[in-house]
Every structure is written in structure tokens, then in C-alpha cells.
Amino acid sequence: MRLDAQVGGESALIERIARKAQDFTPLEQIAIVQGIGDDTAVLLADGQTLLWTADMLLEGVHFRLDWIDPRSLGWKSLAVNLSDIAAMGGAPIGALLSMALPPKRTGEWLDAFVEGFVECARACSTALLGGDTNRFEQVVVDVSVLGVVSGRPVLRNGARQGDWILVTGGLGGSKAGLEALQAGETDNIDLTPHFRPVPRLQAGALARELGATAMMDLSDGLAADLPKLLRASGSGAVVYPAQVPVHPVARQWAQAHGLDPALFAIAGGEDYELLITAPPPKAERMLERIPKQTGTALSKIGEVVAEPELWLEYPDGRRESFEIAGWDHFTA
């Protein structure tokens, strides 16, 4: 797959906004390291680097209330934002929660939502600090998270030829849960990976410390997100499907439906695992230390190449372009 292809949808909207927003006049004492375009804004304020991100979740678009329980929705609303902080190697300071909700959701439903939100906050050593509540016909959740990083945050654009490509945890578990919900076949499927993604804060911080050149979280799936990282870095990659860590739930679902588990995992989506690049010696140190120190698995899945192309390489040496593999529609 060529990586300079036009990307539609949200990227085009963001570009449209960025064009209008350029040449602003910020405070003198604040340096904007990274503004519109990345998932997270980076601010240098008095020698301290602040990370700042927001994500909106909409009923009927990002979640269905007949599928997800309020406690899980609360957890997930915060977790997806913390994941953006993790992807820069930062630690969260706190979160603001803006909500719109119908009157019938303001009682026990809201209590359970906030319980899940706070459960995730505690698990990640952070706090709910405030927000805004409104009545509306549908549930809308917008979470803004502020984080801090000591030293330089890791951006998307630093991957270099020869870097190894690593991912945390296992991929495809959330997609399996989503497909099970869509098919109404949830009896034997663990929905936890879909409902309760775990922000990889410790792994992200350690990867930064050990010299990651680029990092991002996998929200749209490896097949969609790796091209974004490579485009930002002006590079290409070879990925080894046999080395992609397949989440057990993804393996179970793929096998039950006659799908290739590795390709299913690569398509993924909403895994919120970290995609990391680093030169080999540093990557080797990560492979050794991150699982040991953080309890989070880490796998080498490929290497960065200079040409802006994406290839799959199989154990028998056979290479396929992403396009040939038929994944192109995942990147739209």
C-alpha cells in the first residue's frame, strides 16, 4: 500500500480545521510543541511539559446502551483518553468529564457510569476534577485529560529506517467483542477487552525512558494506525503477521468463524495497545524490561524501512503488499 494516499473522514476534517486555525497568538510563556494534528497537544510551560487530549463518545456512533453497561462505559470513556497520554510516555494529572444525558439516565445509571470512570481513574492514579452536565435526548460523553511528562514526549513522527516495530499486549480482542455483539453471539465471548481497555501508562512511560523514537495507541487497529505513524515519520515498514500477538479472545472468535487470526488481529480496532518504534538495541532492552517491570507483554512485529510502502512478510519469505492483502478499506 502506498502511504501517500489521500485519507478521508476525520483526517480531512482535522486538516480543514487546522488550516483555519493556523497563525494564532498564544501566551508568551507557553510554547506549543504540538498543536492540531496529533491526538494530543503538547505544551511547554515553565519547563514542564503538559499533554492535553480530548475524546468525544456518542451514543449510536461509539457505543450502544443496549450493549454496554454504564459502569464499563464510564471506565472506557476515561481509558481511551488515558491511552493517548500513555502513547506519549506521560502520566495523567486529572480529567474533566462533560456529559449530556436524558433524565432517565441521571439516577442509578449515572452513579454506575461515574463508578466505572472513577475505578479507571484510581487504577491509573489519576482523578476526576470537574466537568459539565446537560440534559439531552442522547448520551454524549466528552472527556478531557491533562498529563505531564518529564523530558521529551514521544510523538508519531520519529520512526527511522531500521527501527523495530513493537506492540504491547494482544490485538483483536476488542474487535472480537464488537463482532460478537453485532452478531448477537456473546454467550461464550469475553467482552472485557471491548468494554474495558487498559491504558498502558507504565509501559508507555518506560518505552519513552528507554528511547522510543515514535509511539501511538492503537485505536483504529494496526492496519489503520501503523500507516499514520509511518506517514508522519516519512517511512514504510515490513510487518511479520506470524509475530503479531493475537489476543486469546480474537483467536477464539476468528477460529470459530473461519478467519485468519493474525489478519483479524491486525485489522483490530479499539485495542488501545501501544505501537512503539525504537532502534534494535533499545528495542531489545524494551522487550526484556517492559514485560518484567510493568507486567505488560511486548512483541516485535516488524521493522521500519525507508521506502514509503507497507509489506507483510511471511515465515516462508513470501511478501505481500497491504493492498494485495486486501486491507485498504480499513484505512479509509
Place this chain on the structure above:
Amino acid sequence: MRLDAQVGGESALIERIARKAQDFTPLEQIAIVQGIGDDTAVLLADGQTLLWTADMLLEGVHFRLDWIDPRSLGWKSLAVNLSDIAAMGGAPIGALLSMALPPKRTGEWLDAFVEGFVECARACSTALLGGDTNRFEQVVVDVSVLGVVSGRPVLRNGARQGDWILVTGGLGGSKAGLEALQAGETDNIDLTPHFRPVPRLQAGALARELGATAMMDLSDGLAADLPKLLRASGSGAVVYPAQVPVHPVARQWAQAHGLDPALFAIAGGEDYELLITAPPPKAERMLERIPKQTGTALSKIGEVVAEPELWLEYPDGRRESFEIAGWDHFTA
């Protein structure tokens, strides 16, 4: 009006959330000065005081797209958040913009919205730094603003007996615009106060510097917001209707409809002027310096009293309770 009365609606929801969110575990290096409950969270990070606020605006609830043009909506979405920073005496660092919008709004409409947003950002020396965009059937805007204050921010709870009560600008102009839109009588009414509130950042910063004891912005109208400040401060007040600054547009609208201009202005709503309390010598200095240095008018409208009651006092010495004046429904 008794100030210890139960307040329904959003306050009850916020209390419900706060109960669930208490006893969190934040980062050690961050002190949370003010969490859930105020409009704005206050964080002490490495000796720097950060202010952080978010406000969600929903189509059909906070705005109607057949009434407000996208450029004005962009301005207003940012302005109402900057107003929260102004109310603490802070300066904005930047803003994140999360949006949901239908496909037909992603072209020229979005351009105009962002132009208005950035116009407000420039006017207030701040910047749009990032955000999130999503497709949805209705327009939802959630803006998060980060600000900074040198020294102690001004909260709502510092008003003390004998303090003077001051307000910036003129009140009721936005309410006049809203009523004109509702009545379909917009021909001779200036809608600017309703569409383009001006965040009083310079006035707020100077009021803080000169020793304001409490401050908040008037989003729900003086009749609703003054009780909030007094409740937080454990005090009451006497307000002089004859001294309340009536916005020219409010005066025009009230007179054309046989309403008392001062009572109309006191009911107000969406004025985004600042409500300030300060002991007399400091208040006098503000009355002299804020108009001169910032170009924003400032008026003394009353005094803080110890008893938790709210009174109107007329030039002839006659006193009326807020309840007697029939304003109680504005505070619901």
C-alpha cells in the same frame, strides 16, 4: 429568599457525581486546590496554578442553528469557557475543541465555525490546540480551556460581610436577544450581546490583582448566580436595583414590552459579565482603575451582609425579599 434552599437540576447532578468521585488518588506532585463543584478545576503543579474548565453546547438545548450563524457559534463556544478563566483572574493558555456534526455541516459551515472560534481565540490571545471530530445527527460542541494564574485564583467562596458587590459591563443584553429570537422580533434588536459575549479577561485579572474576595461569571443571570456565590461564601446580600447596569439592548427590549428594565437585567442569563466582591477600599480602587485600564465598565450594585438572605433595596429605602420580588423561579 433563603439561600439554603435545595437547588435542583445541574447542581444536584454535580453533587451526585462528586459523591461518587471523592477520595481519589492523584499524582503526588499535583495539588488539587479545587475539584468538582466550581466551574473550573484549580491545580497546583510545580508552583504554577493551572485553571481548567470545560463546557458542552448542544444543538436544540443551548443553540438553534436556524438562529445562530456558525461564525457566532464558534466565537461563543470558546468565549463561554474563557469567561470561566476570567472569573478566576486567570489568563488562557489554549483550547481543545471536540465536535460532533452532521456531514452537511463539515464544509463551509465548519469553516465559518472555526473562523469564529479562532477570531475569539486571537481576541483573547489564546490558541486552538487540538480536539476531536465526529459525525453525528446533531451538532455538539465541547470546549476545554486551560489557563494559568500567577498567585492565588479567586474562587466563589471568599465574599465577606461588608464587601461591595460589583459587576462588569451591562446586564440583560443577551436575554433580550434570546427573547427577540423566540418571539421572531429580531428586526430592530442587536443580537451581538447574545451571539458574541466578550470574556472579561483583563477586568478579571485586574480585579484579582486588586484584591477581589470572590468572583464568578454571570452565565445564568445575576438572580441565579449571585445566590450561588453567596451560598458558597456563607453570606447574604442587599442589591440596589437602581444601580444595576442595564445593557442598552435590554433597556430597549424591556421598554418595548412594558417590563421593568432593571428587573429584566437582573434576571439576565448568558451575559458572561463578572460578578466581583471586595472590601470597600479595594472595591473603590477597582471602580476607578478597571474601566480606565481595561475599557470595561464596572458598577457597584450592592453589599454583602452576614445573614443568608437576599434583599432588594430601592432608592426610597423600601426593601423586598427576592422571593417577594418573584424571582425565585430563576434560581431553579
